Amino acid sequence: MKEGLVVPPLLTPLASSSSSSNVNNNNNPAIDSLRAQYLNLLQHGHAHPEEHRDNIAKLRRLVLLEGVPSETDEEINERTKGQLGKCSLRGMIWMVLLGVRNVDSERYAQLLAKGPSNQYQKIRNDIGRTFMNDASFEQSVTQDKLSRSLNAFVHCCTERGSPMGYVQGANLLLGAFLYVQPEVDAYYTFQTLAFEHCSLYFYPDINGVLQFLMPIAQKNQKS
Secondary structure (H helix, E strand, O other): OOOOOOOOHHHHHHHOOOOHHHHOOOOOHHHHHHHHHHHHHHHHHHHOHHHHHHHHHHHHHHHHHHOOOOOOHHHHHHHHHHHHOOOOHHHHHHHHHHOOOOOOHHHHHHHHOOOOOOOHHHHHHHHOOOOOOOHHHHHHOOHHHHHHHHHHHHHHHHHHOOOOOOOOOHHHHHHHHHHHOOHHHHHHHHHHHHHHHOHHHHOOOHHHHHHHHHHHHHHHHHO
């Protein structure tokens, strides 16, 4: 079965804004047009999963050539609404490019119900240093959000029998997602990144990090 350019259900309310006045509060026609291109592409990919490869290629090309527009006033306001907030355009793009296919709030709640993980204290020690000099981040992303999601991730790793877990720096990766996505969306984006794209980074010893960074080091040596 072919996979589409998925727009998870939790993301669709934001994509429903069609007029430029709703999409962007800065009255910039060029930015309005770019945002509309992204939203149309995401919606088309969601409706036409058989065009997966072509849709992903178009999305990547648009990101590389045009970049992603800055958040609108509406999106910035959404950051303070916790789990009930909408996902920003940037958050939607990250989810699609990373291949997030499942956002299960009930499953997330089950992981949270397990309480503190065996790495709780290590997590608490690190999260206070997450983008600590960024006032906007500190206002939008609470330490409780970081703690909940990271402990849930550790519980998920344990359930899978995986040697992966919390490592220093994971708080920064998750923090970036929480800054532009609701908590549940951010958790599953982070989980997908960890399990499907850079699992070695989340191994508890330095060997995992070294193996993860080796391709980067080799590429730099050749350049």
